[in-house]
Amino acid sequence: MREMKLFLGPQHPGMHGNASVHMYVDGDIIKRSFLLPGMLHRGFEKGMERHSWMNNISLIPRVCVVEPDINELAFAMGAEKLLGLEVPERAHWIRMIIMELARLSIHLMAYGGIGGPTGNYTLMYHAHADRNEILDIFEQITGMRVYHQYIVIGGVRKDLPKGIEKDIHKFLDSLEARYDEYRDLGIDNPSIIKRIKDTIMLPKEVVWELGVTGIGMRSAVNKPYDIRKVMPYCRYDQVEFEVPYSDYSDARSRIDCKLKEILQSISIIRQCLIKIPEGPVRVPISRGQSMRWVVPKGYVYSAVESSRGEFGYFMVSDGGTNPYRVGVRGASYPQGLLGVEKYMPGTRIDDAPMWIDTMGVCSPEIDR
């Protein structure tokens, strides 16, 4: 048959974000493919050089749309390392609560996302409805639903509002109660298993070749390689949690890991709410007003565990009010670009959206 060119995205129900996969297909088998990013490029790294350290908080979260908090935290932690700044204890715990809520939110969204390519829209609606509850909680804590602009260098902007614990507990309980329902609807649903079992493989060798991190790596290499465990930041060394992993990475096992992480995140948030101490939540970077805060010279790389893997900020300061250079290491960079080019060929057209979804490809963080 003649080779045909097909586009997946940028506007496609199975595509996450504004990128396009160019596929050359023969029948329904992808022969060649590559990702065309750039539709979302907004010059973040350049923009960050033009804003002061504090002002950057309005820009940073926009690097990743559904999970903005990882950006804020990685940026803040990097600058704090350069400054040698000790963040107040309470701020660490608040940050962890925010991070885990964000993880829940994006896992729900990604899990719901498999409803699109598999035609199981109920799953998507339910996941989004539950995610909406998280956004309501975020709105109460930070004042915004999506771009929270809450974690800043030196701590967090404001203390938790009174009584928020009750709302969080209520949500966690309801989510936990619905966990089995979610499994039944999606991953344990025989009609979906047919689509996700033993397909879209990610062998161990490929993981190391591409440099895939996060769930993709853990589901293949049978090791709990999670930055929260390996190099604990915030106070992740003071809470108990497990990192799900497996030795066989098909789409199903990756989704399984994701769902198990939901339970772990619920447990982490509950521990945080118990252990969180009282106290201040922010210390200023230096004396003076925020537009004249300076960060000492230096280079630093700070990474956090996002839902898709290692998410890092490489930052250079020349001792001025603005960062000299900020580089963002998007977690989906290896699999999203090189992975699509090298390992998507061979799969079927209808698996392509699934491929993108379960590998965890988020186009905004590729574009930056």
Add this chain to the structure above:
Amino acid sequence: MTNSMTNVEFVQNLVKSNVNVLQEHITDQYQVHFVVEQDQVHYILNILKNAGWIQMSYLSAIDWPEENKFELVYIVFNWEKPVYVQIRTKIDRENPVMNSILPIYPGSKYYERECHEFFGVKFPGNPDYEKQLILENWDDIPPMRKDFDPEAYSKRKFPQREYSETYIVQSEGKSKLAKMEARKQRAESLRGGKK
């Protein structure tokens, strides 16, 4: 669990015994930086990879126009001995060429492509490094260079919106705020000691 300080020491020994380190900095127990000569980057990355630093986390450049240099940065990571190793080297800015590290870290393919697009660094050895990636039909200097002015670019490329002058209530005489602005400019012109 091995003692984490030994991890840093391990890297230090490994790197220092093999290459000439121009500059060294330890951020904390999980991060260490080395500045090396340009021709030793591949060698040390190879050694690091064989020692377990199998993951390439980041590759990019920093522009230092005053020194007329680009600084390339390679960040590699070892999940068993959790230390980020930053290898940096400065290369010529006029003719920035750096051999690709593709044979060592295949995952660097797109990083190098991006680096070429945003800084103009050439990576011979990487078959696709010159292809466009993110910027479509780019017709200016690579945008992450410090001498690229995004504001001027945007003014040149995109229509500017005229703002309506609502809400302004001006007095009859000379505008006080205009005078303030003029004074500010005058004061600014008097500067010029140390920056």
Add this chain to the structure above:
Amino acid sequence: MKDNENKRYKHASIFGPMRHFKYIFKKPVTHPFKIIFTRKNASYLNDNAIIKNKKRLDSAPRTAPDNLRGFHTNDWEVCIGCGTCADICPTDAIRMVERADLKDEAGKLQQRPVIDYGRCCFCALCVDTCTTESLKMSKEYIYASTDPDQFLLMPEKTWQGEKVEQGYVKTEESDLLDLKRIPMEHIEPDERKKSFIEVVRGYSKEYARQEAARCVECGICTSSCPVQMHIPDYIKAIWEDDIEGGLRQIYETNPLPGVCGRVCTHNCETACAIAVRGEAIAIRWLKRYIIDSAPDDMYDKIFAEPVTEVIDAKIAIAGSGPSSLSAAYYLRALGYTVDVFEEKDRPGGVASYGAPQYRIPDYAVEKDINFIKKIGVNIKTNTRVGTDITLDELQKKYDAVFLGTGFFKARMLNIPGADHKDVIGAMDFLPLARDLARGHLKLDEMNVLPSAVVVGGGDVAFDVARNLTRIQIMKYGKANVLLTSLESRDILPASLDEFVEGGEEAVKMELGFGPQEIMIKNGKVKGLKVWKCLSVFDEAGRFNPKFDETQEQVFEADQVYLSIGQAPDYDYIPESMKDKVIIERGKIKANEVGQVAGQEWLFVGGDIFRGPDIITGVADGHRAAQGIDEFLYKKSKKKEQSEYYKELREAIHFNTPVLAMKPKRK
């Protein structure tokens, strides 16, 4: 693989998903679109859509949580137009627009923010950095319009004309300003009491830069500074460690920065935007930091070219106080020949003879004056206008004359016993104290007795009291000084610094008493009889003190010092001119630049024109220089002018200060 799978996953059943059917009978969790309109949008839709739905008008969006970062509100009563919100806005959404319809008040600018909601990202940095806390965010989050211009909105106390609930507001922990001043080091009271050593040590480089980092560059200080110094700009220069640039910026508007960096009344700090909620930027001390850290050779860079006589006209200046020196400096920079006549043996006026040594040491005054001398101003000391050279002679010899003779006579009280020799006026005592401090007088020559009462509540009264403390300790080993004023603590005219430092130096204070009689026994002063003062001003705000005679007290002391105001000495004005110069309440009447009506060649400035205040005097000098230039420039012969000179001349005219409003203490 199969075993592994069974272990990992539970058995999948086709009936598993069926349990979701229960949700058919549950209420939806989503908010139906038809009930979430704002009234404005609902009526817009009803007007424009084919289907009109009255019910829409009753709908309302869900109430947002307390913290919501919605549309802004800005209380115009509180807002001072500092523009910090516009500066910090990361998306450039905020612009300050001029509002001439607002009342022109000291400490406020006639501008208010307008927000482009097409750009705004609702980050609330503007709220967190607002100097006054006037800018807040509401819980409103729905707004729609088809016209892009409709998204340019001016936040007011209400949102779209309706009172709205408050959303995100600044709290102490989210504040992005630094409200605490970097503490200034003072010499310990016990130490400083023993000599005339300067009390304030001055900032180190590190501290000065930290203090400078607090400034938000709003420029409200500039608008209330009598000479309109480039305050935010030189503070920025300090922050960027550019002393040379800062020095140039300072000399643009103030030729006496060393003096003003120490003893200025600092209206700028009173007006400072940071002072609305916190401690003002230490503007005065930052200015002093620049002068203290500028080496002498840096002064050569203030003028790019040496100042020379470009204009063939001569100007005489009577007195060498701040206003005279300021006039001399600017006239000289404009290219005139300037001669200054000073009756005492040192120039500087109040800076050399009025203010105490421990506030402004001689070297600081000399640093300023040396530069003025260096650019070619001739200062003739020990030459009193009126006796050594008459005003008539000056008029004949010179093209214009500036009078800046100041208030150097003490005002005395008209109460029994006030003519005793141990009842001493402040302006008689302070020059002597200054001469003692610089070693021109011996301790024995000072008529200071072991205990004293100082009458007055101004800065000068504190100067007297604190000088007396020092002299008494030097002479008798201990001090006994009591300060009494008509005004009580809350309306005390003296600055807080003086009050605090005076207290530290053990100056006793009895505030709120009116002196009635000086008790004299055997020809010696025994004390001061006072009545309790009930109120200083009457209902119309005029000075009209009321006393309670029953609360009579006697403050025992060997001496009484009166510091109840200063007076001018117009002896030098010849009889022939007395009727041509109008003197009202001790001040000479003149137009805004100080030109005396009918005597076009005669200009006045400083105390004798606008009352005692150093920085106002400097402003008078600048304005007079401008006036004299306008008067003489056209009719004088000129040399060829360089480009730099033209620029300088333009700058001096451009920077001529306007009359500033005095800000109220917050």
